[in-house]
Amino acid sequence: MISFWRRLLDLISPRLCVICKRRLTVTEETICARCNLHLPRTGFDRDPYENPMAKMFWGQIPVERASAFFYYEPHAETANIIYELKYKDHPEIGEVMGRMMARELLLSHFFDGIDGVVPIPLAKKRERQRGYNQCLEIAKGISEITGLPVYNKVVRRNSFKGSQTKLGRWERNENVENVFELTDTATVAGKHLLLVDDVVTTGATAIACGKQLVKAGQVKISILTLGYAKS
DSSP: OOOHHHHHHHHHHOOOOTOOOOOOOOBSSSHHHHHHHHOOOOOGGSSSSSSSSTTTTTTTTTTEEEEEEEEOOOGGGGHHHHHHHSSSHHHHHHHHHHHHHHHHHHHTTTTTTEEEEEOOOOOHHHHHHHOHHHHHHHHHHHHHOOOBOOOSSSSOOOOOOSSSSTOOOOHHHHHTTTTTEEEOOHHTTEHHHHHHHHSSSSHHHHHHHHHHHHHGSSEEEEEEEEEEEEE
């Protein structure tokens, strides 16, 4: 049931779809039904072991499965989901999209056997500037639907060497090399962890973080992101 106050608030201050900017109905969150229908889903969860995203991690970390919700193109309207989440002070977008993604991936049993969710950490300075970690917000939404615990303190990012956005594949690798540190071996040892990021382009960030997690011993890694940027 939609509360009276929710309806009144929507009347006074209409919420807009982050993609098309049309007014949302009281039952819609973040994106409208039309944009949701046309969201360019990857479908990677139907073959989480050998899709293009999973293959970028082969030989790098012990990846079990990998998927992204939709194809990310920097100048497409759908990129507004990521842009508003990261740069426009809308952490709620992460949680909403996390829930939406998790509901769909439950149908393909993507979360079977996973023990916990690890959001890619931000450096403390970067998180203070933004006010939140967008990956943690996505992880919260996933946790709400799946019931999986969020391990937010098991790995730390010690530095921020600048945005990855305009860097090439090798520059991205160098940019994140040695920036993560495992801080809680006991919590993750022997577990199957779901590493959550907002967008994957070359996989450099997830690989660097994953390499720290596997130091705990007998760790399996799966990866889930909102966006997948085609190379």
